Amino acid sequence: MQTLLEMSGVSVTFDGFRAINNLSIAVGEPELRAVIGPNGAGKTTFMDIVTGKTRPDSGRVVFGERQVDLLKMSESQIARAGIGRKFQKPTVFDEQSVRDNLAMALKNRRGPLSVLMWKAGERDRARIEALAEEIGLLARLEDRAGDLSHGQKQWLEIGMLLAQDPRLLLVDEPAAGMTPAEREHTTDLLKRAAQTRAVMVIEHDMEFIRRLDCRVTVLHEGSVLAEGSLDHVTKNQQVIDVYLGR
Amino acid sequence: MSDTVLMPARRRLLRENPSVTWFLLALGVFTLVISVLSEGLGVGLVSTSMVKILGMTLCLCLIAVAMDVVWGYCGILSLGHFAFFGLGGYAIGMWLMYARTEIVISDSLARGTIPPTELELSEAVAAQIFGVVGTSELPLIWTFAGSLPFQLAMVVLVPGLLALVFGWLAFRSRVTGVYLSILTQAMTLALALYLFQNDTGLRGNNGLSGLQNIPGLLHVPQAVLSVWFLWASAFALGAGYLLFAWVVSGKFGSVIRAIRDNEARVRFLGYNVEGYKLFVFTLTAVVSGIAGALYYPQAGIINPAELAPIASIYLAVWVAIGGRGRLYGAVIGAAGVSLLSSWLTGGGAPNIDLGFYRILWTEWWQVLLGLGFVLVTLFAPKGIGGLFDYLVRKR
Amino acid sequence: MRMMFRAAYLAVLVALSTPLAAQTPLQDVLQAHQGAVANPSRGTVGQVLAALLAAEPPGTAEFLRLWQEREVVEEPGSGLFYYTRAEGRALVLIDIDTGAEGPEVTTRDVNQIRPNAGVRRDIGAALVRFGLTASDPARRLAALEAIGRSPDPEQIPLLAESIIDEPDARIRVRKERVLDLLNARFATDTATRVDAIEGLSGDISTEARRALNQILQTTPGVGETLPEGSNIARIRVPGTDMAVNSAYDELAGAGLAPVRPGRNAIRDALRGNVSDGAVGGVPLHRLSAPEARLEAYAGLQAAGLVTPLVTEAEIRATVDAHVFFDAYTEPDQAVTDAARAALDSTGTRIKAFQFLGITLDALSLASIFFLAAIGLAITFGVMRVINMAHGEFIMMGAYTGYVVQTFIPDYTASLIVALPLAFAVTFGAGVAMERLVIRHLYTRPLETLLATFGISIALQQLAKNIFGTQARPLTAPDWLAGAISINDIVSISTIRVAIFVLALMFLAMLLFILLRTRLGLEVRAVTQNPGMAASMGINPDKINMLTFGLGSGIAGVAGVAIGLYAQVTSEMGSAYIVQSFMTVVVGGVGNVWGTLAGAGLIGFLQKGIEWFNPSNTLAAQTYMVLFIILFIQFRPKGIIALKGRAAGD
Structure with missing residues (x-):
């Protein structure tokens, strides 16, 4: 397992509030990693920094073997470099069909002209159907994404992430609002994805994390409080204090 | 299911947008019928001025379709597309005015005892064109005004380059939504103010006039010319409609609609959102310029008031009433509202006498249009086109 | 403008004098010197004026003005003085104190008082002095305004004299400024003028700037050499300050060189000399080329039909042989230098304002x-x-x-x-x-x-x-x-x-x-x-x-x-x-x-x-x-x- 993403000494301040404080974190490939922490610990801001939405005041974020500097890239360049992100709220394009949603995410050339000239080939078609099968939406390919249930939208979004074929997957609260059966399906999806790539999951639900059975990083006030297996970190006195608010 | 993917692009386009076939058919029939009824080539039931109005309306439909693509599909509420329309008009107007003046002047100078020198000729042309703004020198931008290919290139290049530069600046700094609308409005205002000045070389608020006389075709009667222009406008509208129908279908259309609905998400899918917006903005600006270049020779005159921000807002009104996000909606809106407006304000409609008050259409039409527009926005956000969708789905 | 001002000026004077009506009436003062008023001469006018200035009865200013303008009459019977107003052929007598209208008379019933030129000048001076030394400060200021708007060399001694006894410091400053304005333009010796001009330096009022600009007025001139004794503002170099051709045209205009036929003159000459489809031996259809036109013109010139062409070289040589300049209308260089300096320093202040x-x-x-x-x-x-x-x-x-x-x-x-x-x-x-x-x-x-x-x-x-x-x-x-x-x-x-x-x-x-x-x-x-x-x-x-x-x-x-x-x-x-x-x-x-x-x-x-x-x-x-x-x-x-x-x- 080699290091894929390395963040070191990153700090961000919003109007005097220090959201991320000298944060250093590293993820390998392949790896499944859970990130937990109380509200305001900086979990979402961490993802914002990696995906280019927020620029840090200081620090370094490098990605891949060639150690490319993510801080110099735009959101779309970062996405093309191989980092996919799933938002807290499911954000699929409601007005368009499941197939169009997946087709847009497919790993193809992204320039306006090549997209204008694009025609779906046999390979693309097969890939879309394979993905739809994996997320359990094969029967609904031609339906409007807006007509899907909440859980199905979450899967569609995960499917779109997989279609991008990223090396690093950032997943923000994937199990929120899901039925127990859906959660199980989601866990399977993530675990399977993590066999070939790096997956980082932000989650509040300890049960869900336990089922993921992976290394856990605890964030608090913008920096790493503890790291290790779930059992290890839940025994940590500091983590207990933070969670119980002492 | 699988044959949807493997369908050739053209058939897929027509199948995904059945309206395209219907629209092209209707446009062809319309053009044919008007030609047959016209004074110039047919039985004379439709007057030449009516043919001109219809031809101009087709140009307005074309810019409305462009506006629909940039706003209805890509979500950029541009309040500046009429500026591109006007620039196209100015570019072709320069040639029309220069070449025609040159013909007239060289005719009259040739009748003198000794033939004119080139310098005398160009001085006389300049004096004739720019006398109204108190100068007799040819401004630098008119250097190639005598060349039709050059000015035709300008029809495309000037709006295109302006849209490219402005769009690049605006999209690069991620100006979106209402801010972007106001910024485009500011651009239009700046352009109109610039053109209103006498010393900018485009005759200030006099504008360019006499554009209905086409150099080289001066012997052709206006009745016939008007039909030719109707054909040209219909062809441009058809071609533009087909082009945009192709652009908004398929994956490109998917991406720009996604940008309209959630720009940030598209960015995280790895698309360079700014590039797409710039592409759509510039492409529609170029088409608007072409529409303007066909419109103003039929109108006969162009002046800076045509470019005022209000015109671009009206354009948005047409598209909104017709129905955003469906190309035929833009055509219905532009044709319907502009024809109705010229019928009612032109005194064509009978006034209503209530006994105690006489409702004059010329006075009340704007009030009705404004209020009607509020009602459409409130109760039928998808416009007239949305009504069609509703009926089709019901059946 | 002048009339308007006068009306305003008088209105101010009259308005201001009304509350003082308790003083000796004007008519009484005049009656004390009846003969000198009715038949004024340079010898006697002085005492009348002195008496009026001393008593300052209301309406003095208007009386002086009308007296000067020959609009006061004497009623021979009573010896009283009246103003008049024409009513058709007749005259209406107007009481000089109350303004009440009296009976209508004919021109033969009254004697029009006709002061001669010398007397009128004295009255004018008195009018100014009267304003400048009036006891009411507002009237003194109004008199100053009047001088500022229509300056005259004769006002200088009167103004200078009135400064000595001026009690109000603010008005004194104002008087000195107006005196400077007068001196700058009208004083006879250079030192006084330069002194006055320096006093105006930095004054941003339009009157001061107008006075200075008047001193700095120039007229364009041309000659083979710079004329002796004239005050040159600047030399205009053909080619840099002005086009060579327009320099030549200026010479031609001054009669120092033959007129140069321009492009249009050549065309008109060619037009007037067409014969048998050709001009000067050049067929008409070739004349759309500028060279052919020159050739044709040369043909006409050889036949002595047109004014000769002036070549570029000739133009250059003629222009080079002359010097072009702007000269001040003011001959004294010390004065213009001072005015220029004063105006420059004013310019900076104006910019700031x-x-x-x-x-x-x-x-x-x-x-x-x-x-x-x-x-x-x-x-x-x-x-x-x-x-x-x-x-x-x-x-x-x-x-x-x-x-x-x-x-x-x-x-x-x-x-x-x-x-x-x-x-x-x-x-x-x-x-x-x-x-x-x-x-x-x-x-x-x-x-x-x-x-x-x-x-x-x-x-x-x-x-x-x-x-x-x-x-x-x-x-x-x-x-x-x-x-x-x-x-x-x-x-x-x-x-x-x-x-x-x-x-x-x-x-x-x-x-x-x-x-x-x-x-x-x-x-x-x-x-x-x-x-x-x-x-x-x-x-x-x-x-x-x-x-x-x-x-x-x-x-x-x-x-x-x-x-x-x-x-x-x-x-x-x-x-x-x-x-x-x-x-x-x-x-x-x-x-x-x-x-x-x-x-x-x-x-x-x-x-x-x-x-x-x-x-x-x-x-x-x-x-x-x-x-x-x-x-x-x-x-x-x-x-x-x-x-x-x-x-x-």
Whole structure:
């Protein structure tokens, strides 16, 4: 397992509030990693920094073997470099069909002209159907994404992430609002994805994390409080204090 | 299911947008019928001025379709597309005015005892064109005004380059939504103010006039010319409609609609959102310029008031009433509202006498249009086109 | 001009002398010297004048003027003096003290008093002296003004004399300044003039600058050498200061060189000499080439039919043999040098004052923008609603003012009624619009833009239907109509000062409402987090309604203010809407200070651009809009931007 993403000494301040404080974190490939922490610990801001939405005041974020500097890239360049992100709220394009949603995410050339000239080939078609099968939406390919249930939208979004074929997957609260059966399906999806790539999951639900059975990083006030297996970190006195608010 | 993917692009386009076939058919029939009824080539039931109005309306439909693509599909509420329309008009107007003046002047100078020198000729042309703004020198931008290919290139290049530069600046700094609308409005205002000045070389608020006389075709009667222009406008509208129908279908259309609905998400899918917006903005600006270049020779005159921000807002009104996000909606809106407006304000409609008050259409039409527009926005956000969708789905 | 001034001058004198009517009447003083008044001579006029100046009876100035102009008559029987007024052929006698009209007489019944030229000059001097030494300071100042406007060398000794006994320090300074003006132009010896000119240095009044500029008047001249003894202002070098050809034409005009046939003269000559389809041996069809024309002209010249062509080389040589210059009409170089230096130093001060003037202009423009935009800023900032009908609310306010004026004729009273009424009317309109339309569109901000635009065109047309297309007056009361002038360069109309004050009042009021009242607290709460505000018992619906009403009401008041100095038309709103939006956007949304900064920036920018290119307001506006477009590129959130999560993107 080699290091894929390395963040070191990153700090961000919003109007005097220090959201991320000298944060250093590293993820390998392949790896499944859970990130937990109380509200305001900086979990979402961490993802914002990696995906280019927020620029840090200081620090370094490098990605891949060639150690490319993510801080110099735009959101779309970062996405093309191989980092996919799933938002807290499911954000699929409601007005368009499941197939169009997946087709847009497919790993193809992204320039306006090549997209204008694009025609779906046999390979693309097969890939879309394979993905739809994996997320359990094969029967609904031609339906409007807006007509899907909440859980199905979450899967569609995960499917779109997989279609991008990223090396690093950032997943923000994937199990929120899901039925127990859906959660199980989601866990399977993530675990399977993590066999070939790096997956980082932000989650509040300890049960869900336990089922993921992976290394856990605890964030608090913008920096790493503890790291290790779930059992290890839940025994940590500091983590207990933070969670119980002492 | 699988044959949807493997369908050739053209058939897929027509199948995904059945309206395209219907629209092209209707446009062809319309053009044919008007030609047959016209004074110039047919039985004379439709007057030449009516043919001109219809031809101009087709140009307005074309810019409305462009506006629909940039706003209805890509979500950029541009309040500046009429500026591109006007620039196209100015570019072709320069040639029309220069070449025609040159013909007239060289005719009259040739009748003198000794033939004119080139310098005398160009001085006389300049004096004739720019006398109204108190100068007799040819401004630098008119250097190639005598060349039709050059000015035709300008029809495309000037709006295109302006849209490219402005769009690049605006999209690069991620100006979106209402801010972007106001910024485009500011651009239009700046352009109109610039053109209103006498010393900018485009005759200030006099504008360019006499554009209905086409150099080289001066012997052709206006009745016939008007039909030719109707054909040209219909062809441009058809071609533009087909082009945009192709652009908004398929994956490109998917991406720009996604940008309209959630720009940030598209960015995280790895698309360079700014590039797409710039592409759509510039492409529609170029088409608007072409529409303007066909419109103003039929109108006969162009002046800076045509470019005022209000015109671009009206354009948005047409598209909104017709129905955003469906190309035929833009055509219905532009044709319907502009024809109705010229019928009612032109005194064509009978006034209503209530006994105690006489409702004059010329006075009340704007009030009705404004209020009607509020009602459409409130109760039928998808416009007239949305009504069609509703009926089709019901059946 | 001169007559007008005189009338004003006399009016001032007469008006001022009325309260002093208890003094010895004029007629009595005159009767004491009856013979000398009736038959004035250079020998006797002195005593009359001295007596008049000593007694200073009311109406002296007018008497002197009319005496000088031969319009005083003597009634031979009584020996009394009268003014007269022509009534057909007859004359009406007018009492010189009371102004009462007497009986009609014929010209033969009275003796017209005809002072000779010398006497009249003495009377004129006395008139000046009388003004300059009058006991009333206002009359002395008025006399000084008179001299300043129609200066004359003969006034110098009189003025100099009056300075010695001048009791009022302020008037003394003024007298010295006027004396300098006179001396600078009319003194006979160079030292006095230079001295006086130096005294004028830095004086920015138009009279001083006019005096100096008159000294520096030049006339163009040309000659083979510089003329002896003339005072040369500058030498004009052909080729750099003027075109060689026009230099030659100047020589030809002065008769120093033969006239040069130009392009048009050549063409006309060719036209006049066509014979057998050719001119000067060149066939007509070739004459579209300039070389062929010259060739043909040379042919005509050889035949002696036309004025000879002057070649480039000849032009050059002739021009080189001469020197072109501008000479001062004032022959004394010491004087012109001093005047030039004085004017230069004045120039710097003028620049400074002009800068001050521009700054004041910019301030007033900024306050207009602020007034027009602040209502918009409130609605846009708090509710994220673009109100395209904002301009029409401004118009509504202005028309409210106009309607009030048709009912209340007193301008001050009508203004006092109009301001709150305009607020009430537009507040109501705003609330109605919010309830009926905008409330339903909160989730679709771009569509509020369109819906409010629909309302805007409907309102505009409605105003047109009701009030017609022509502009309606909204007249400012007299106390707002004038201008406050600091000196001859800087002045600002009172109405603009009032608008500035109004803008300050609104700023203070808004800050108070937003920061110190319950409403303001709730507005801020709704701005920052509507959901949380609602859960704390604040009704966001009510807050939105009130906010919208407040913003619209302010637009109405701004409308009254704008209407006072601009025209009230149905389209006046659209003139302000784009500027208002730009003010809000440039300043930064959701912040009163931001709007202030935006208005300041745009106002100063527009005036600043006009400062560099004063002739072209349109160009200034164009560049300003371009600047704003660029500005938004670099600060998309405006000057005062909210940061972090509060920015809400």
